[in-house]
Amino acid sequence: MTLEIDRSGHGSATDQRVDLAVSTVIFALRPHPVTGEPTVWLPLVRRIREPFEGRWALPGGPLQPHEDLASSAQHTLERTTGLTPNHLEQLYAFGRVDRSPDRVVSIVYWALVRAEEDAQVLPVPNVEWFVADEVSGLAFDHDDIVEYALTRLRAKITYSPIAYGFLPEEFTLAQLREVYEAVLGRQLDPANFRRQMIGRLQATGRCLEGLSHRPPALYRHDPTPSRTTLTFEETR
Amino acid sequence: MTLEIDRSGHGSATDQRVDLAVSTVIFALRPHPVTGEPTVWLPLVRRIREPFEGRWALPGGPLQPHEDLASSAQHTLERTTGLTPNHLEQLYAFGRVDRSPDRVVSIVYWALVRAEEDAQVLPVPNVEWFVADEVSGLAFDHDDIVEYALTRLRAKITYSPIAYGFLPEEFTLAQLREVYEAVLGRQLDPANFRRQMIGRLQATGRCLEGLSHRPPALYRHDPTPSRTTLTFEETR
């Protein structure tokens, strides 16, 4: 307690500076607890310190001087889920003066995790998963951040090949469509969906067998840059 | 022992921290010095200190503890141009470890300035304007930042009503088209351009007169949100 006060008053006159943190919104698809339909989930961490002690918050931490921003985001991801992200991208830098009692600017990343890996997630103390659309009452301005991340995810999936971030290497068109339906929250016409996707996919020639109906073909993501993705990553 | 270390949880070096700066890419349209065609320009500041002393760099400075990010960007804009921006938006947070000898994370904004106001720009010591596509050899990673800002500008103008950031309150369709042509760097069909734009414009009823040809109608930007703009600004 005394330390908190000391810290907040730390830079009042002389050495007042701005703290820099990196947080990550981690998305995975899991069945909705009520409807059973695939939905977007994310892990949150229960705060064990003031401010906002006891509230849920996005995983993250202060930026280490030797770490790149994306590395920092990836490390918090590994720490909270034990997984490596399939897609990692900067979301936004949040820096309102009043977003925290002490002055902190958070650079937020968002990540996608495969369903297959998602199953291997080990329970981590103080970490719990929630349906992304239903979280509220988070610490700091994290409610706004989650909402914004969802908006970006839903917008970006319509013009950029990020859905593969949720899928294994090989997948059927139905699985791919399920990802889109889960993210966008509405049904898509299988026939039209197929036509839109087929150009960006590589057929593996194999089929998924063992089901009680016609076996669907397996595809792989075709990484040829049909359109410039316009994502800027600082790993160059 | 600073309490920052206690908070980070890692007992690393003593006072090693990350500095936080806010820079702004300021775009305006001016005639190209060779072709005379309207082109994208931006102001740069000559560095008077190491590192990169004598090199050109984006205007900016350290984030003040009492300032919001966007406010900081706007202040540097006023400082370097004496103008208020017509459009101000966060671009990206650049934080590579090796982008500067000392560890600095730069949160970069980009802004648009009206041509009319651009004419009133006062000469500021150590500030000079350049054709955006032709700058190179800047300090830090600012070459990359300018290139990325241009990419974003050119992408965003195609799906978001930001062109008005370059224009006065009332304008003709030819002026609006001139903005698009300058940014995109290619000619546009006046007839098709009209059809695409006309839905998002309000006719003022007035015309621009005094020219030696048919007087063009004056329009105003229609701010009805025909589509969600998906820009997140922290001013709420």
Added chain:
DNA sequence: CGACTTAGTGTTGACCTGACCCTAACCGGG
């Protein structure tokens, strides 16, 4: 074999886009 289920194809009409032609309105000079 036949019912059922899911994979995948064809077709159609509405809409958007680019290319291009045409008319409308204003000027200035014989």
Added chain:
DNA sequence: CCCGGTTAGGGTCAGGTCAACACTAAGTCG
């Protein structure tokens, strides 16, 4: 006062995309 020049603004048409929906293909199960 007509006439050519210039720019504003509208019309048309071919090609592509997209949603909607009917249809065929290929498996399993009884």
